[in-house]
Structure formats: structure tokens, C-alpha cells
Amino acid sequence: MILSLSLCVPGCTPRKCGRGVTDAVITREEAERIRRIAERGLSLGGSDGGASILDLHSGALSLGKHFVNLYRYFGDKIQDIFTEEDFALYRDVRQRIQQKIAQAFGINSASMYLTKPTFFSRINNTEAKTTHDEYWHPHVDKVTYGSFDYTSLLYLSDYTEDFGGGRFVFMDAGSNKTIEPRAGRVSFFTSGSENLHRVEKVHWGTRYAITISFTCNPDHGIGDPVLM
Numbered sequence: 001m002i003l004s005l006s007l008c009v010p011g012c013t014p015r016k017c018g019r020g021v022t023d024a025v026i027t028r029e030e031a032e033r034i035r036r037i038a039e040r041g042l043s044l045g046g047s048d049g050g051a052s053i054l055d056l057h058s059g060a061l062s063l064g065k066h067f068v069n070l071y072r073y074f075g076d077k078i079q080d081i082f083t084e085e086d087f088a089l090y091r092d093v094r095q096r097i098q099q100k101i102a103q104a105f106g107i108n109s110a111s112m113y114l115t116k117p118t119f120f121s122r123i124n125n126t127e128a129k130t131t132h133d134e135y136w137h138p139h140v141d142k143v144t145y146g147s148f149d150y151t152s153l154l155y156l157s158d159y160t161e162d163f164g165g166g167r168f169v170f171m172d173a174g175s176n177k178t179i180e181p182r183a184g185r186v187s188f189f190t191s192g193s194e195n196l197h198r199v200e201k202v203h204w205g206t207r208y209a210i211t212i213s214f215t216c217n218p219d220h221g222i223g224d225p226v227l228m
């Protein structure tokens, strides 16, 4: 009798769940370069509330209470905003994080695929205006985003230096575990219910991060963002 049906992709689907954090994959200088890309892109829009995103794959950019498509809106002019080097840096960083996750979980990095959404986030202490601004709710990424099997977060600014509050919290039974964002710090974890988490409210300053996630299902894979 078949008790459960699930897609099994040998070599990627998490067999062991877990999490890791490293400051050794991305340098602070690289994180600063990526933060400048995030600042440039997000300066073209911004949510009325405290949480803005720029989705590099779809081009979705927070604007007021809604989203616009940066790529459609700017057309060819997008080349005045982002350069080929920006996208090359994203690819390089994405590859190194993918390899780190593969190594940490003992899986084959070639059986992991980048998945969407892949986005910059900018958070400040402005009061939320829509539910999109409510970044602090506990959630499971696989439930929120569907295709995620492995989540990674690359932090682009420093807790206590650039902003207060805004720590990442794994909500474990018994004791929570907190990650303090720091430019160049990569936090990665399996995206299921074993890693329920939330982000503390940012009390002051501006917090930048980028979410880069992977799926084991090639049908949910996307290519690296490209300059259109």
C-alpha cells in the first residue's frame, strides 16, 4: 500500500533537516557591493510601510501600497540602473551559497535549483500600511513560498550598527535561537516546519538582506536573474 506520495529527487530532497550560519562564504566587501545594488534598486520605489522588496527575477518592486514591475517600467533604461557586473556578482554569490548548502547537507549541488522569489528586502521602523509590510509573523518558508526546500539569507547590514531590533529568530520548542544579521553573514536552513521563524521588528535604522532559495524540483527552478 502507498502511504504517502511525494516527489523524490535523489540527491537533493532534505533527508536531514537543519540549519547553518557562516561568515566565511561572502566577504563584507562583497556584501557591501550587493547592498549598494539593493539601495540603488529600492531607491526607485519603496513601500509606504516599513518593508520594501525588489524581486530580481520578476522585477517586482514595492511602491506605495502596491508593486510595480521595475523591468517593464524602465524598459531599456534598466541598463542605466543595473550593470552586467551586478548580475555577475549575484550569480557568483548564489553559486557559492549553493555549494555551501550542498556541502553542509551532504547533497549534490547540481541537483539544487534556484527558485523564486529571490529578492532584496529593506526594512525600517515605519508603521505597516498593508499586510505586505508585516514581515514579523512566524512562518514556515515552504508554506509561504511553496517551492523552497533550502532557504538562504545573506545579510547586507549590521545589527546594532545599522539598525536595532530585526534579529532573525528560529522558534524552537523550549528555546528560541537568534541570528544577528551582519554584512556578509549567510544563514541557511531547510525550509520546512522544523525551521519555523520570524524577524523581530526593526526599531531604528535600515536593515538590508537578500533571500536566495533553492528547490529540488527542476520544474520549480528558475535561471539566474538577467539584465533584460
Ligand SMILES: O=C(O)CCC(=O)C(=O)O
Pocket (backbone or CB within 6 Å): 121, 141, 153, 167, 168, 197, 198, 199, 209, 211
Ligand atoms: O530577513 C530575514 O532575516 C528573514 C526573512 C524571511 O523570513 C523570509 O523572507 O521568509
Ligand SMILES: [Fe+2]
Pocket (backbone or CB within 6 Å): 139, 140, 141, 197
Ligand atoms: Fe522566512
